[in-house]
Amino acid sequence: MTTHYLGIDIGGTKIKTVVLNGEGEILDQDEVLTEDDSMDAELWKKKIIAQIAEKTHRYAGKDDGLLQCAISAPGLVDKKNQMILHMPERLQGIENFNWSEELQRDIKIINDGHSACLAEYESFYRGQGIQHMLMLTLGTGVGGGIIINGKLYQGNLQRAGHVGHMTVAYDGAPTMTNMPGSLEHAVGNFSVSERTQGRYRSVRELVDAYKNGEESATGWWLESVQKLAVALASLTNILSPELIVLGGGITAGAKDVLMEPLRDFMTRYEWRPKGHKIKLEAARHGSFAGAIGAAFFARKNNS
Numbered sequence: 001m002t003t004h005y006l007g008i009d010i011g012g013t014k015i016k017t018v019v020l021n022g023e024g025e026i027l028d029q030d031e032v033l034t035e036d037d038s039m040d041a042e043l044w045k046k047k048i049i050a051q052i053a054e055k056t057h058r059y060a061g062k063d064d065g066l067l068q069c070a071i072s073a074p075g076l077v078d079k080k081n082q083m084i085l086h087m088p089e090r091l092q093g094i095e096n097f098n099w100s101e102e103l104q105r106d107i108k109i110i111n112d113g114h115s116a117c118l119a120e121y122e123s124f125y126r127g128q129g130i131q132h133m134l135m136l137t138l139g140t141g142v143g144g145g146i147i148i149n150g151k152l153y154q155g156n157l158q159r160a161g162h163v164g165h166m167t168v169a170y171d172g173a174p175t176m177t178n179m180p181g182s183l184e185h186a187v188g189n190f191s192v193s194e195r196t197q198g199r200y201r202s203v204r205e206l207v208d209a210y211k212n213g214e215e216s217a218t219g220w221w222l223e224s225v226q227k228l229a230v231a232l233a234s235l236t237n238i239l240s241p242e243l244i245v246l247g248g249g250i251t252a253g254a255k256d257v258l259m260e261p262l263r264d265f266m267t268r269y270e271w272r273p274k275g276h277k278i279k280l281e282a283a284r285h286g287s288f289a290g291a292i293g294a295a296f297f298a299r300k301n302n303s
Helices: 043-060 099-103 112-128 183-187 189-195 203-211 215-239 248-254 256-269 286-300
Strands: 004-010 014-020 026-033 067-073 084-086 107-111 133-138 142-148 243-247 279-282
Touching: 004 043, 004 112, 004 286, 014 043, 014 286, 026 043, 026 286, 043 067, 043 099, 067 112, 067 286, 099 107, 107 112, 107 286, 112 133, 112 142, 112 243, 112 286, 133 215, 133 248, 142 183, 183 189, 183 215, 189 203, 203 215, 203 248, 203 256, 215 243, 215 256, 243 248, 248 256, 256 279
Parallel strands: 004 067, 067 107, 133 243, 243 279
Antiparallel strands: 004 014, 014 026, 133 142
16 A cells, blocks of 8 residues: 555644645645534534544554644644644644554644645645745735745744734734734734724625725735735835735635735735846645645645
């Protein structure tokens, strides 16, 4: 039997799984409800263990080594990629839980933003010769990942790529990291009601109102996109990537309503020596990006 790679992504509502072969082709994908709010506070953990057991039986038989596994999750990961060290308010029992010790097999852990970045890079851009890439995931909050010299850059404390916590308004509301006026607050779904004075409850509502030409929605939406452009131009100056990929539910839902004004704002802020400008692309993997990236991470650590 040949080696396969299982990626698991722990989301807010669903646990997604993907199995890749050695060529990176998707053989299997599945999802179950996370049920993080269940009376059994660790039901989500039992579901993941059951998924690993079922996929191992199907793809590896009695030899666990033939199915390498990695788990994508929000939070800060330890330096050996074995456990989540810090993830407040969600998934009781995940902090400092060592999956490898529990299951007596090697299980790697990767931050979900890093995982989504790796999925896009390995699937679509490594083969193009891209060496430096930045990805942002725009959803409830803003996460991301960084590729440098063809490798995922996790950084000290594994917190590289947390671009949502950069400041785009020095006098804005503080984040959980104490940064004022964060990109996450400017763009993320969690803050829509606050920043629109209670008028809209979600980015989807705001975008729909913008499409309908509502004046207030136009101002608020374009302000968010403008701040995103400022952030991307700043990150381009710092990291000098060849490509920036935007993923997450906001990107998928807004599509051109996001990308077109964003490109317009980038012409205002981006430093373009000799006319060179950063390439902006929307992510292609959708909601399974975290699981796919985790599977690629398992493959990388087995090579």
